[in-house]
Amino acid sequence: xxxxxxxxxxxxxxxxxxxxxxxxxxxxxxxxxxxxxxxxxxxxxxxxxxxxxxxxxxxxxxxxxxxxxxxxxxxxxxxxxxxxxxxxxxxxxxxxxxxxxxxxxxxxxxxxxxxxxxxxxxxxxxxxxxxxxxxxxxxxxxxxxxxxxxxxxxxxxxxxxxxxxxxxxxxxxxxxxxxxxxxxxxxxxxxxxxxxxxxxxxxxxxxxxxxxxxxxxxxxxxxxxxxxxxxxxxxxxxxxxxxxxxxxxxxxxxxxxxxxxxxxxxxxxxxxxxxxxxxxxxxxxxxxxxxxxxxxxxxxxxxxxxxxxxxxxxxxxxxxxxxxxxxxxxxxxxxxxxxxxxxxxxxxxxxxxxxxxxxxxxxxxxxxxxxxxxxxxxxxxxxxxxxxxxxxxxxxxxxxxxxxxxxxxxxxxxxxxxxxxxxxxxxxxxxxxxxxxxxxxxxxxxxxxxxxxxxxxxxxxxxxxxxxxxxxxxxxx
Amino acid sequence: xxxxxxxxxxxxxxxxxxxxxxxxxxxxxxxxxxxxxxxxxxxxxxxxxxxxxxxxxxxxxxxxxxxxxxxxxxxxxxxxxxxxxxxxxxxxxxxxxxxxxxxxxxxxxxxxxxxxxxxxxxxxxxxxxxxxxxxxxxxxxxxxxxxxxxxxxxxxxxxxxxxxxxxxxxxxxxxxxxxxxxxxxxxxxxxxxxxxxxxxxxxxxxxxxxxxxxxxxxxxxxxxxxxxxxxxxxxxxxxxxxxxxxxxxxxxxxxxxxxxxxxxxxxxxxxxxxxxxxxxxxxxxxxxxxxxxxxxxxxxxxxxxxxxxxxxxxxxxxxxxxxxxxxxxxxxxxxxxxxxxxxxxxxxxxxxxxxxxxxxxxxxxxxxxxxxxxxxxxxxxxxxxxxxxxxxxxxxxxxxxxxxxxxxxxxxxxxxxxxxxxxxxxxxxxxxxxxxxxxxxxxxxxxxxxxxxxxxxxxxxxxxxxxxxxxxxxxxx
Numbered sequence: 001x002x003x004x005x006x007x008x009x010x011x012x013x014x015x016x017x018x019x020x021x022x023x024x025x026x027x028x029x030x031x032x033x034x035x036x037x038x039x040x041x042x043x044x045x046x047x048x049x050x051x052x053x054x055x056x057x058x059x060x061x062x063x064x065x066x067x068x069x070x071x072x073x074x075x076x077x078x079x080x081x082x083x084x085x086x087x088x089x090x091x092x093x094x095x096x097x098x099x100x101x102x103x104x105x106x107x108x109x110x111x112x113x114x115x116x117x118x119x120x121x122x123x124x125x126x127x128x129x130x131x132x133x134x135x136x137x138x139x140x141x142x143x144x145x146x147x148x149x150x151x152x153x154x155x156x157x158x159x160x161x162x163x164x165x166x167x168x169x170x171x172x173x174x175x176x177x178x179x180x181x182x183x184x185x186x187x188x189x190x191x192x193x194x195x196x197x198x199x200x201x202x203x204x205x206x207x208x209x210x211x212x213x214x215x216x217x218x219x220x221x222x223x224x225x226x227x228x229x230x231x232x233x234x235x236x237x238x239x240x241x242x243x244x245x246x247x248x249x250x251x252x253x254x255x256x257x258x259x260x261x262x263x264x265x266x267x268x269x270x271x272x273x274x275x276x277x278x279x280x281x282x283x284x285x286x287x288x289x290x291x292x293x294x295x296x297x298x299x300x301x302x303x304x305x306x307x308x309x310x311x312x313x314x315x316x317x318x319x320x321x322x323x324x325x326x327x328x329x330x331x332x333x334x335x336x337x338x339x340x341x342x343x344x345x346x347x348x349x350x351x352x353x354x355x356x357x358x359x360x361x362x363x364x365x366x367x368x369x370x371x372x373x374x375x376x377x378x379x380x381x382x383x384x385x386x387x388x389x390x391x392x393x394x395x396x397x398x399x400x401x402x403x404x405x406x407x408x409x410x411x412x413x414x415x416x417x418x419x420x421x422x423x424x425x426x427x428x429x430x431x432x433x434x435x436x437x438x439x440x441x442x443x444x445x446x447x448x449x450x451x452x453x454x455x456x457x458x459x460x461x462x463x464x465x466x467x468x469x470x471x472x473x474x475x476x477x
Numbered sequence: 478x479x480x481x482x483x484x485x486x487x488x489x490x491x492x493x494x495x496x497x498x499x500x501x502x503x504x505x506x507x508x509x510x511x512x513x514x515x516x517x518x519x520x521x522x523x524x525x526x527x528x529x530x531x532x533x534x535x536x537x538x539x540x541x542x543x544x545x546x547x548x549x550x551x552x553x554x555x556x557x558x559x560x561x562x563x564x565x566x567x568x569x570x571x572x573x574x575x576x577x578x579x580x581x582x583x584x585x586x587x588x589x590x591x592x593x594x595x596x597x598x599x600x601x602x603x604x605x606x607x608x609x610x611x612x613x614x615x616x617x618x619x620x621x622x623x624x625x626x627x628x629x630x631x632x633x634x635x636x637x638x639x640x641x642x643x644x645x646x647x648x649x650x651x652x653x654x655x656x657x658x659x660x661x662x663x664x665x666x667x668x669x670x671x672x673x674x675x676x677x678x679x680x681x682x683x684x685x686x687x688x689x690x691x692x693x694x695x696x697x698x699x700x701x702x703x704x705x706x707x708x709x710x711x712x713x714x715x716x717x718x719x720x721x722x723x724x725x726x727x728x729x730x731x732x733x734x735x736x737x738x739x740x741x742x743x744x745x746x747x748x749x750x751x752x753x754x755x756x757x758x759x760x761x762x763x764x765x766x767x768x769x770x771x772x773x774x775x776x777x778x779x780x781x782x783x784x785x786x787x788x789x790x791x792x793x794x795x796x797x798x799x800x801x802x803x804x805x806x807x808x809x810x811x812x813x814x815x816x817x818x819x820x821x822x823x824x825x826x827x828x829x830x831x832x833x834x835x836x837x838x839x840x841x842x843x844x845x846x847x848x849x850x851x852x853x854x855x856x857x858x859x860x861x862x863x864x865x866x867x868x869x870x871x872x873x874x875x876x877x878x879x880x881x882x883x884x885x886x887x888x889x890x891x892x893x894x895x896x897x898x899x900x901x902x903x904x905x906x907x908x909x910x911x912x913x914x915x916x917x918x919x920x921x922x923x924x925x926x927x928x929x930x931x932x933x934x935x936x937x938x939x940x941x942x943x944x945x946x947x948x949x950x951x952x953x954x
Contacts, residue, residue, distance in 0.1 A: 013850070014850075014851060014853070017853070018853075021855060062731065062732060064731035064732065065731070068731075068849070068850070072850055072856075074859055096731075185697065188694075188697045188698055189697065189698050189699075189700075191698055192698070193694070193698065194694035194697065194698065196733060197676075197733070197735065198694055199674075199676060199735070216693045216694070216697065217665075217670070217671035217675060217693070219697070220662065220665045220666065220671065220693065220696070220697075221665055221666050221668055221669070221670065221671065222666075252756065253753075253756050253757065253760060254539065254541035254542070254545070254573075255539060255541065256673060256674070256753035258674065258676070258735055258752065275735065275752050275756070276730075276733035278756070279729065279730050279752070279755070279756060279759070280730065282756070282759055282760065282763075283730060283759065286759075286763040287845065289767075290766075290841060290845065291841060291845070293770075293841070294834070294837045294838045294841045295834075295838070296838060296841060296842070300842065301846075302842055302843065302846045302856075302860060302863075303859065303863075306863060306866045306867055306870065309863070309867045310867055310870050310871060310874075313835070313838050313867070313871065314871075316834060316838070317831060317834055317835070317871065317875055320830060320831055320834050321827070321831060321875060321878070321879065324826060324827040324830045324831060325827065325882060327826055327827075327830075328823040328824055328826065328827055328886075329823075331822055331823040331826070332820075332823045332886070335819045335820070335822070335823065338815065338819050338822050339816060339819045342812045342815050342816045343809075343812070345808055345812070345815050345821075345822035345825075346805040346806075346808035346809045346812065347805055348822075349801060349804055349805065349808070349826060349829070349938070349942075350798070350801040350802065350804075350805055352826070353797060353801045353804075353938075354794060354797055354798060354801060357771070357772075357793060357794055357797050358790070358794070360771045361771045361772070361773060361790050361793070364767060364768060364770070364771045364773060365773070365777065365779055366779065368764065368767065368768070369778075369779045372545070373490070373491075373545070373549055374491060376491070376494070376495075378498060379549075379779075382551055382780070383779060386779075386780075386783060386786070389783045390783055390786045390787055390790070393783065393787050394787060394790065394791075394794065397787075398794055398798060401798070402798065405802060409805075409809070461826070461830075465826075
């Protein structure tokens with residue numbers, strides 16, 4: 001039950017963070033690695049009181065808010081607060097925090113605490129948590145489950161996070177098509193509560209085969225004598241566990257769904273997907289995309305240890321170092337030319353950099369389109385035509401401007417002409433590869449976005465240097 | 478009612494697109510500008526039949542699928558298909574298509590068609606469409622509305638798209654707290670249908686002041702004799718029209734909401750927000766962010782006219798040209814040094830480029846954090862400390878590797894040492910500005926993400942050239 005019912009609770013969150021800081025600051029400065037010692041030292045008498053005040057405030061927060069609070073704190077303060085969270089809520093909080101914070105929290109939990117947290121979760125939630133549990137722990141969690149749930153857990157865990165199977169849960173309320181609305185209503189009234197996000201009941205036959213859905217609002221407004229089968233929706237959107245989560249998210253967005261049935265290959269109802277799982281998926285996918293553009297993973301949060309950050313950032317730096325060294329080799333080929341006409345050294349980064357811009361713009365447009373459909377042969381032909389035209393016009397326009405500026409800088413007509421030609425050619429190459437890279441990656445079954453920016457920049461850098469210095473060498477020296 | 482009930486309908490969509498292509502291709506090649514003439518020519522007898530077959534297929538599609546179909550077609554084919562869409566559905570399809578496609582469709586509609594399309598929409602939907610209608614048209618739409626709706630429309634339109642007011646609708650079902658569940662159920666049964674995404678009723682007092690919410694599932698499982706006020710949720714999350722849409726989206730995600738009440742400053746219920754509007758908002762915001770990173774706007778789709786594309790891409794190219802020219806000036810300062818030691822020209826882009834990478838990584842981490850909370854003084858101090866440490870370690874490590882590679886290339890120890898020092902210093906500068914730029918922008922009330930990449934790259938390019946060439950000039954020449 002959230003204490004803070006208003007969206008302005010950001011401020012109250014900030015004040016809670018301040019209170020935590022003040023409470024913990026009264027204490028000796030906390031050593032970075034000795035969490036255990038520090039949290040013992042914290043427990044002086046005054047501290048004790050302040051902490052229990054904090055604990056009762058935290059108690060009243062929604063699990064998602066506790067998660068946010070933990071994410072907002074540096075490692076050592078985070079662990080002190082984590083101890084204040086009532087153990088019954090550990091499970092739901094662990095589900096809400098980011099991957100990197102989750103790791104840091106699980107690290108300090110002992111076996112019993114983890115098992116206890118796991119016991120408060122549903123099977124679909126356990127499946128989300130499983131990859132982050134310590135080695136061997138999952139087996140214990142598994143054996144603690146009832147037989148029925150073990151099977152469900154095994155089912156969900158057999159699907160990747162980016163499939164419908166990874167998003168689905170088992171909180172199904174089903175009715176039979178031949179009963180009347182009144183019987184269905186009576187059946188519902190006997191339940192203590194309905195699962196969250198139940199906007200419809202799933203109608204199945206005696207073999208559990210999916211027949212349709214009936215909306216709660218239909219139940220509410222229909223004549224109680226009506227038979228369910230007569231008012232249910234037969235052609236409701238349904239998913240298969242192996243469908244891509246992204247396609248599912250598109251369908252939720254397109255058809256404004258709140259929940260949807262998941263059926264197996266013989267149309268047996270196996271679970272459902274709800275909009276909250278879809279929203280989380282969309283958010284995480286876009287977060288991941290943003291990070292992966294600069295070669296980062298979700299593993300790092302802003303308070304991650306330096307060591308972890310250095311490791312997280314290394315792969316992208318390594319790739320970029322290699323492409324930069326290739327570009328340096330290209331420049332090296334023309335050292336003689338640069339020595340004769342040193343203006344080339346100052347101008348070559350302009351040709352390379354602007355080519356990179358054009359290429360990235362083209363790639364972004366195409367990746368965006370590929371996110372929601374395949375491009376056919378005709379589309380691709382049109383695209384090459386259009387992008388090359390745009391690049392040519394931009395090349396002539398911006399190349400012309402640059403030629404003028406260059407002339408003002410160096411009063412050398414040859415350099416200006418070479419500049420304009422090089423910019424135009426590099427723009428054309430950028431547009432060509434900007435279309436080719438994402439389409440080729442899609443054809444090869446890869447993610448068109450991942451690494452595209454690095455590739456196009458490598459091409460426009462090395463290519464731009466080569467074109468510019470090559471033209472200069474041919475025509476000016 | 479969607480014809481295609483399965484998520485695999487992508488294929489069926491593709492086959493429909495092929496059918497459209499074939500139908501239109503049988504005709505004379507379509508001139509790009511003479512849509513009117515071409516669609517007349519299309520109407521030969523055989524064509525007529527094929528088109529009406531297509532029309533009846535399109536008829537059966539969900540509005541969102543028709544929108545997707547139109548977005549997937551180049552301009553001239555798109556307009557032929559748009560004519561096949563039944564005019565009653567024009568309104569809902571216009572709501573679903575992207576901004577740039579919407580413009581192209583509205584352009585070919587006459588006044589009556591637009592008014593007719595508008596008449597099929599709710600006030601909150603009209604508000605979404607309004608900015609794209611031709612000059613003066615909105616007044617006509619406005620006067621065609623009942624007085625009551627005019628006021629609502631004026632209300633919604635007074636809020637920006639990125640506020641709760643811009644997302645909300647007026648499809649409220651309210652009950653009074655003092656009635657019993659049974660009365661509430663009888664009231665619902667008298668309605669023909671409930672609005673989409675009604676998961677709860679809003680409880681108000683006689684003055685329309687908001688008191689709480691009651692979930693449909695509570696209605697279904699409670700004893701009919703219970704009084705609504707006894708089982709309603711009093712501390713439900715509520716929004717104000719001027720709240721930021723992004724904060725609203727966070728709350729929907731955090732608390733797994735399907736609908737939420739919007740109240741004014743005296744707690745009077747004025748509308749509601751539903752999860753489908755939130756999902757659309759999240760999608761659009763992330764789409765916009767992706768485009769804005771390469772300086773593009775939503776105005777362009779992949780089939781946009783070349784002229785429009787050139788214009789859309791110009792501002793970013795202009796900004797980048799200016800920053801590239803500044804970098805060229807910096808290099809120009811050291812022309813003498815480059816002439817003496819031409820290896821500098823080949824190596825300087827490495828220093829600049831890798832600095833840009835480090836800076837963009839830092840900015841991405843911080844923008845991600847700023848998306849969900851303010852960073853306090855203590856946080857910022859920690860962040861500078863951490864990012865500078867990470868940068869220094871990376872500088873020494875990668876600078877060391879580069880020094881070694883450089884030595885292999887040039888056998889010049891001095892160049893290697895300068896390389897290592899320059900990489901380290903440029904990494905430190907990248908980390909410093911990578912923290913400073915987004916935090917400063919937030920303090921100034923700006924979007925921390927927008928343009929950050931361009932700024933940091935400008936700094937690491939010019940700065941990297943200056944540091945490297947400066948050190949080389951001081952110590953090697």
